[in-house]
Amino acid sequence: MNPLELLYMSLRTVTANPMRTMLTMLGVIIGVSSVVTLVAIGQGANAQIEKQYESLxxxxxxxxxxxxxxxxxxxxxxxxxxxxxxxxxxxxxxxxxxxxxxxxxxxxxxxxxxxxxxxxxxxxxxxxxxxxxxxxxxxxxxxxxxxxxxxxxxxxxxxxxxxxxxxxxxxxxxxxxxxxxxxxxxxxxxxxxxxxxxxxxxxxxxxxxxxxxxxxxxxxxxxxxxxxxxxxxxxxxxxxxxxxxxxxxxxDELMNARVAASSTLNNQLISVACISLLVGGIGIMNIMLVTVSERTREIGIRKSIGAKRRNILLQFLIEATVISGLGGIIGLLLGSGIAIAWPMINPKQTTELSLEVSMYAFLFSVAVGMIFGLYPANKASKLRPIDALRTD
Structure with missing residues (x-):
């Protein structure tokens, strides 16, 4: 089974229960959107400090x-x-x-x-x-x-x-x-x-x-x-x-002190936001373990007709990655929207979106899905066909 077929199957499985998928992605969405928003606010604050510095x-x-x-x-x-x-x-x-x-x-x-x-x-x-x-x-x-x-x-x-x-x-x-x-x-x-x-x-x-x-x-x-x-x-x-x-x-010392204080606070807030990503990863692992239990018979049938262990492993791993990846994309869009709208809510605070940080946040969300999806996928791949087929 080629990777495109596995991806198609994963998307079909993930979208079969949209509410559960959305709740599973929630931690990832909050984490990514928080990182994007906080970095935009932090870079906006640093730009304001530099502007004040130049004005004097x-x-x-x-x-x-x-x-x-x-x-x-x-x-x-x-x-x-x-x-x-x-x-x-x-x-x-x-x-x-x-x-x-x-x-x-x-x-x-x-x-x-x-x-x-x-x-x-x-x-x-x-x-x-x-x-x-x-x-x-x-x-x-x-x-x-x-x-x-x-x-x-x-x-x-x-x-x-x-x-x-x-x-x-x-x-x-x-x-x-x-x-x-x-x-x-x-x-x-x-x-x-x-x-x-x-x-x-x-x-x-x-x-x-x-x-x-x-x-x-x-x-x-x-x-x-x-x-x-x-x-x-x-x-x-x-x-x-x-x-x-x-x-x-x-x-120079005045500006550096202000920028350093702003960056320190911003980094602390980003660290807290990253915890949401890790919590989201635990949620993904939990749901994938439930999914493996629900689809034990399906796994047995696939193995009995020739599916190899790596096919089962990749299938569930891709499903976990798809969930975290979709959560990352939604988080990027949400975070960017909040960052753009923030100056309208607080006119004194400007924001600057960072494409580099946004990409890192997305890739980190995908990595979280892969890491936390590995254990459920490995568990599914190790199921014996005879035991899986006996499951009601």
Missing amino acids: GTNLIVVNTLGNGRATQLDYDELMTLEELPEIETIAPTMVKGGSNIKYDRVQEKYTVVGTNDRYLSLMKGELASGRFVVDGDMGFRNQVAVLGSTVAQNYFGTLDPIGEDINIDGIVFTIVGTLKVKGSNISGVSLDNSVFVPLETARRAFKLGNIRTTYLEAPTKEQLSTAQSTMQQYLTYKFKSSTGFQLINQ
């Missing part, structure tokens, strides 16, 4: 101070003198106050307030929608002015122009001087859209924020990034008399 350029360094007190305190004016060095182009110190109560008219919500200087917007590659950003004069006179991120401006003012209006931030009145265009979240950890920006010195005194905790620096070129980082390392070590009171992270 490749020359960014983030300085975080970790200690308390004057020994680990950064001075704004002293920091800004570092811009005179050729390896450092832009410096934007920040003070962040999360969960600030921002009130306008009868609307009150919580947003992040960022105290910074005039360099911050260009360094973060943001754009003004209207008005202006914080300027040097605001820093010197400690003006109580504010620039709204796009989401903040939309929530409070809709399509109206908010320039010149007053808002209340934690009980202190600020005048709106500008709004930003939609930017989206960025790899620095602060979303321009969901933040309110005020002059650094105003934020320090108004909200009693203490020391500068995070400073962003930009090197003129990517080639000068390591030199700029080394310069800051030496400066901070000298100033703090220690190399442990601060942390320096460049843009």
